[in-house]
Amino acid sequence: xxxxxxxxxxxxxxxxxxxxxxxxxxxxxxxxxxxxxxxxxxxxxxxxxxxxxxxxxxxxxxxxxxxxxxxxxxxxxxxxxxxxxxxxxxxxxxxxxxxxxxxxxxxxxxxxxxxxxxxxxxxxxxxxxxxxxxxxxxxxxxxxxxxxxxxxxxxxxxxxxxxxxxxxxxxxxxxxxxxxxxxxxxxxxxxxxxxxxxxxxxxxxxxxxxxxxxxxxxxxxxxxxxxxxxxxxxxxxxxxxxxxxxxxxxxxxxxxxxxxxxxxxxxxxxxxxxxxxxxxxxxxxxxxxxxxxxxxxxxxxxx
Amino acid sequence: xxxxxxxxxxxxxxxxxxxxxxxxxxxxxxxxxxxxxxxxxxxxxxxxxxxxxxxxxxxxxxxxxxxxxxxxxxxxxxxxxxxxxxxxxxxxxxxxxxxxxxxxxxxxxxxxxxxxxxxxxxxxxx
Numbered sequence: 001x002x003x004x005x006x007x008x009x010x011x012x013x014x015x016x017x018x019x020x021x022x023x024x025x026x027x028x029x030x031x032x033x034x035x036x037x038x039x040x041x042x043x044x045x046x047x048x049x050x051x052x053x054x055x056x057x058x059x060x061x062x063x064x065x066x067x068x069x070x071x072x073x074x075x076x077x078x079x080x081x082x083x084x085x086x087x088x089x090x091x092x093x094x095x096x097x098x099x100x101x102x103x104x105x106x107x108x109x110x111x112x113x114x115x116x117x118x119x120x121x122x123x124x125x126x127x128x129x130x131x132x133x134x135x136x137x138x139x140x141x142x143x144x145x146x147x148x149x150x151x152x153x154x155x156x157x158x159x160x161x162x163x164x165x166x167x168x169x170x171x172x173x174x175x176x177x178x179x180x181x182x183x184x185x186x187x188x189x190x191x192x193x194x195x196x197x198x199x200x201x202x203x204x205x206x207x208x209x210x211x212x213x214x215x216x217x218x219x220x221x222x223x224x225x226x227x228x229x230x231x232x233x234x235x236x237x238x239x240x241x242x243x244x245x246x247x248x249x250x251x252x253x254x255x256x257x258x259x260x261x262x263x264x265x266x267x268x269x270x271x272x273x274x275x276x277x278x279x280x281x282x283x284x285x286x287x288x289x290x291x292x293x294x295x296x297x298x299x300x301x302x303x
Numbered sequence: 304x305x306x307x308x309x310x311x312x313x314x315x316x317x318x319x320x321x322x323x324x325x326x327x328x329x330x331x332x333x334x335x336x337x338x339x340x341x342x343x344x345x346x347x348x349x350x351x352x353x354x355x356x357x358x359x360x361x362x363x364x365x366x367x368x369x370x371x372x373x374x375x376x377x378x379x380x381x382x383x384x385x386x387x388x389x390x391x392x393x394x395x396x397x398x399x400x401x402x403x404x405x406x407x408x409x410x411x412x413x414x415x416x417x418x419x420x421x422x423x424x425x426x427x428x429x
Contacts, residue, residue: 021361021364021365024337024361025338025358027339027384028357034356039356045358050362050365053362053366
């Protein structure tokens with residue numbers, strides 16, 4: 001095989017791998033007397049493996065940050081939803097509905113997941129996050145056959161719960177450092193709980209201000225991370241972020257139709273379910289590839 | 304016995320060790336080598352049974368560098384092409400030593416079982 005052909009094959013490798021080893025590999029390939037398809041196949045296989053490795057390398061530290069931040073925010077959101085129900089029970093015990101077991105389970109699940117993620121107890125974290133995820137699914141699923149939009153509106157939370165579960169499984173184990181910016185996320189969670197408990201956004205402009213302030217605090221925490229961790233946090237957040245425009249524009253017609261035709265309800269079709277699953281996955285893969293394209297000095301396994 | 308060893312020395316056992324990785328470390332245990340020399344040495348050590356290819360070799364070298372088991376010893380330019388020599392690090396030496404001990408223990412166990420089998424069955428083989 002000619003040098004030009006080998007160069008074309010080596011172009012399949014990630015840029016940083018190529019910069020690190022491309023010249024050497026070319027020398028070895030040219031010196032190797034075994035030409036042919038098997039040699040080409042080995043190079044292509046190596047290129048695919050390098051891309052896959054690059055996608056997952058160094059994720060464990062970022063995953064620990066995602067698991068802790070995510071569980072903390074999901075715990076805050078679960079508590080934020082519970083507080084008004086508890087207040088209603090306290091103020092109007094004769095009218096208010098008792099709190100659903102799924103609501104308690106969700107809160108307990110994220111609480112356990114948060115403690116376990118902080119301590120680096122992966123198994124306990126997985127159990128907590130699974131309970132939390134089940135709660136996130138069960139809460140809107142109860143209303144699916146009456147108002148399918150409930151599931152769509154809560155879909156970002158379900159995706160976030162899946163992300164936190166996966167992040168907890170691949171996170172660095174015990175003894176990992178405390179992620180930077182943790183107090184900022186804790187403050188954001190506190191604001192979310194206060195907003196949900198005392199200033200519902202539908203009734204209070206101050207509630208919206210608190211909600212936005214919480215988002216800013218989370219952004220500050222993300223900004224405080226090291227550049228490569230920040231890039232990876234973006235990969236983990238992408239599937240959650242992409243669900244908002246996906247539901248807004250991709251499923252706006254379905255939601256609008258169901259609002260206007262309560263007698264002939266349209267449920268989410270299998271194809272639409274597939275889109276709901278595949279788009280977040282594609283977002284993770286896409287941002288993962290893009291975030292590595294121009295990080296100077298990022299070699300394949302040195303981080 | 305083997306189980307106790309495996310747990311005690313777990314931190315030195317190579318993660319996801321496979322034969323090419325073991326052979327590359329073994330090759331570099333002798334002296335620092337460039338990529339093609341590693342391929343030739345591995346082929347020589349295994350009597351021609353294993354001949355690494357460039358894609359497999361550099362994937363392994365990159366992983367081993369990332370794990371701190373090998374490092375670049377020196378570089379030179381030969382025929383206007385970079386040639387990099389790799390050597391085993393202290394951690395690589397410990398890993399190779401632990402992996403060798405594990406394989407030796409397994410081989411000893413297998414030999415013991417085979418001896419016992421021959422004794423029990425009076426040397427008969429199935």
